Amino acid sequence: MSNNGTRPTKGKAKAASSAAGRTQVREATATISHGTQTVTGRVSLTLSKFGEVFGQAASAMRKGFRWVSETVTKVGLIAIIFVLLWVPLGVLLDWPEFAFLGAVSAIILAVAVPFLIGGNEYEIGFDLPDDHLIAGEHTKAPISVTNTSNHLQLPGVLEVQIGGGVEEFSIPILRAGDTKLIDYAIPAQRRGVLKLGPITTVRTDPIATLRRENKLLEEREIFVHPQTRQLPRTREGILRDLEGDPTTSIVDSDMSFHSVREYVVGDNPKHIHWKLTAKIGQAGKFMLRQYEESRRSKMIVILAANTSEYRANSDEYEIAVSAAGSLGLSAIRDQRKISVLASDEIPALARGRMFAIKEFKVQTKRRLLDDLCLVNASEQAMGLKDVCRLAAAKHADVSLAIIVVGSTVTPRLMQQIKMFLPSNIGVLFVVADSSPDAEPKFAEVNGMKIFTIQEIQDLPGLMGRFIR
Known part of the structure; x- marks a missing residue:
C-alpha cells in the first residue's frame, strides 16, 4: 500500500519539473525574442540616424559644389589647385619655388573673399520705350541702378545679355539711396526677335578669382520690326466700294444701272423694266435691267x-x-x-x-x-x-x-x-x-x-x- 502511495508523488514531481522546464524555456525564448527586438530597433535607429546624417552631408556637399561652380572662376580654380598641390609638393620635395607659388595663390584667394562680402541690394530700372525696335537703328534704353540698402555698396559690374553677346558696365561705390544712371543704347539689329536679358549684377575681385552673380531682371523678347516707309494713298487698280469705280462685268443685280436686255426664263422678274416693256408693246416680250458690277475693293x-x-x-x-x-x-x-x-x-x-x-x-x-x-x-x-x-x-x-x-x-x-x-x-x-x-x-x-x-x-x- 505504501508503494502505491509513493508513485503518484513521483509522477507529480516529474510533471512539476517538466512544467517548470517549459516555463523556463518560454521565459528564455521570450527573453531572446525581446533582446532580438531591442537589437533590431537599435540597428534601425542607427541606420535611420546614419541616413539622416548622410543626407545632410550629401546636401551640404551639393551646396558646396554649387557654390564653387557659381563662385570660383577658372583663375580661382587654378589658384586652389596651386594651394592644394604645390604647397605640399614644395614642402615634401624641398622645392621653395612650388611652396612660394602655392602661398601666393592662397594670398590671392584670401584677398578675393572680402570683395564678395555684402549683398547685392540693387534696384534696376530699364527704360525701354517699347518692346519693339526698328531694324538697323540704334535705340536708347537708359539703365538706372539704385542702392536700396541702408549701408554702403561696394563697386560691382552690371552685365546685360543681348542676343548672343554680353555688355558690361561698372557700378561705382553707392551710398544708401544713391542711383547710378547708365546711358545705354541697344546696337542696331537685324529684323527678327531679339533676346534681351537677363540683367545681372556681378561682384568680383580685381583678378576675377571669385565671382558672385545676382540676377535682377529676367530675359525678355524684343521684336525688331522691318524698316518701312509711309506710302501715298494707292488708287490704281483698286475698286472702290458703292460710290467707287465699277467693274466692266455686267450682272443682273447691283446698284449701278447699265443697260437692258430681253427677259429669259429664269431671270428675276423684279428687275423687269416695265416702262420700256410697255413702250415696245410686244406681247410676251419683257425687257430686263442690267447693271455694272460694283464690288468691295x-x-x-x-x-x-x-x-x-x-x-x-x-x-x-x-x-x-x-x-x-x-x-x-x-x-x-x-x-x-x-x-x-x-x-x-x-x-x-x-x-x-x-x-x-x-x-x-x-x-x-x-x-x-x-x-x-x-x-x-x-x-x-x-x-x-x-x-x-x-x-x-x-x-x-x-x-x-x-x-x-x-x-x-x-x-x-x-x-x-x-x-x-x-x-x-x-x-x-x-x-x-x-x-x-x-x-x-x-x-x-x-x-x-x-x-x-x-x-x-x-x-x-x-x-x-x-x-x-
Missing part, C-alpha cells in the same frame, strides 16, 4: 519666300519684307480690306502633294509688323505659282494683287505667275534688286506694272504714280 500682298527667288548673299529679301510691310501698313492706314501672304515651308517628301501659304495678321499695324519679324526665306518654301493659285482660290473677291519678289524672277516668269490670278484684277510686281547697277524704275510689260527698287526708300516715289 480687296488688295492682297504676296511675299515670295523661296531663296531661289532672290539673289544669293544679298539683302534683297530684307528689302522685299520691308516693301510688303510698307504696302500692308498703307492699306491698314487707309482702312482698306487687305491680306498679306507668303509661301510656307513644305517638307521635301511632301513637295508636289502638299500646299500651304502663310497669312499674316492685319488687324493692326503692330500685329502685321510682329508677324513680319518671324518670316524667313527658305529653300523649302513653296514657289510663287502655287502661292498665287492658292491665294486666288482663297480670296475670290480680290481686286488688286501686289507681288513682291527678288531680282531672279524674270518678266517671263512674272507673266506665268500672273496666269494663276484672275484676269480681271490689277497686278503689280515689286522687284527688290540689290545689284550695283540696279536703279529705281517703273515698267509696264504685257499689262503688268513692274516696280524695281534698290532699297526701301525708292518705293514711295514709285508709288506716287498711282495718285490721281
Whole structure:
C-alpha cells in the first residue's frame, strides 16, 4: 500500500519539473525574442540616424559644389589647385619655388573673399520705350541702378545679355539711396526677335578669382520690326466700294444701272423694266435691267519666300519684307480690306502633294509688323505659282494683287505667275534688286506694272504714280 502511495508523488514531481522546464524555456525564448527586438530597433535607429546624417552631408556637399561652380572662376580654380598641390609638393620635395607659388595663390584667394562680402541690394530700372525696335537703328534704353540698402555698396559690374553677346558696365561705390544712371543704347539689329536679358549684377575681385552673380531682371523678347516707309494713298487698280469705280462685268443685280436686255426664263422678274416693256408693246416680250458690277475693293500682298527667288548673299529679301510691310501698313492706314501672304515651308517628301501659304495678321499695324519679324526665306518654301493659285482660290473677291519678289524672277516668269490670278484684277510686281547697277524704275510689260527698287526708300516715289 505504501508503494502505491509513493508513485503518484513521483509522477507529480516529474510533471512539476517538466512544467517548470517549459516555463523556463518560454521565459528564455521570450527573453531572446525581446533582446532580438531591442537589437533590431537599435540597428534601425542607427541606420535611420546614419541616413539622416548622410543626407545632410550629401546636401551640404551639393551646396558646396554649387557654390564653387557659381563662385570660383577658372583663375580661382587654378589658384586652389596651386594651394592644394604645390604647397605640399614644395614642402615634401624641398622645392621653395612650388611652396612660394602655392602661398601666393592662397594670398590671392584670401584677398578675393572680402570683395564678395555684402549683398547685392540693387534696384534696376530699364527704360525701354517699347518692346519693339526698328531694324538697323540704334535705340536708347537708359539703365538706372539704385542702392536700396541702408549701408554702403561696394563697386560691382552690371552685365546685360543681348542676343548672343554680353555688355558690361561698372557700378561705382553707392551710398544708401544713391542711383547710378547708365546711358545705354541697344546696337542696331537685324529684323527678327531679339533676346534681351537677363540683367545681372556681378561682384568680383580685381583678378576675377571669385565671382558672385545676382540676377535682377529676367530675359525678355524684343521684336525688331522691318524698316518701312509711309506710302501715298494707292488708287490704281483698286475698286472702290458703292460710290467707287465699277467693274466692266455686267450682272443682273447691283446698284449701278447699265443697260437692258430681253427677259429669259429664269431671270428675276423684279428687275423687269416695265416702262420700256410697255413702250415696245410686244406681247410676251419683257425687257430686263442690267447693271455694272460694283464690288468691295480687296488688295492682297504676296511675299515670295523661296531663296531661289532672290539673289544669293544679298539683302534683297530684307528689302522685299520691308516693301510688303510698307504696302500692308498703307492699306491698314487707309482702312482698306487687305491680306498679306507668303509661301510656307513644305517638307521635301511632301513637295508636289502638299500646299500651304502663310497669312499674316492685319488687324493692326503692330500685329502685321510682329508677324513680319518671324518670316524667313527658305529653300523649302513653296514657289510663287502655287502661292498665287492658292491665294486666288482663297480670296475670290480680290481686286488688286501686289507681288513682291527678288531680282531672279524674270518678266517671263512674272507673266506665268500672273496666269494663276484672275484676269480681271490689277497686278503689280515689286522687284527688290540689290545689284550695283540696279536703279529705281517703273515698267509696264504685257499689262503688268513692274516696280524695281534698290532699297526701301525708292518705293514711295514709285508709288506716287498711282495718285490721281
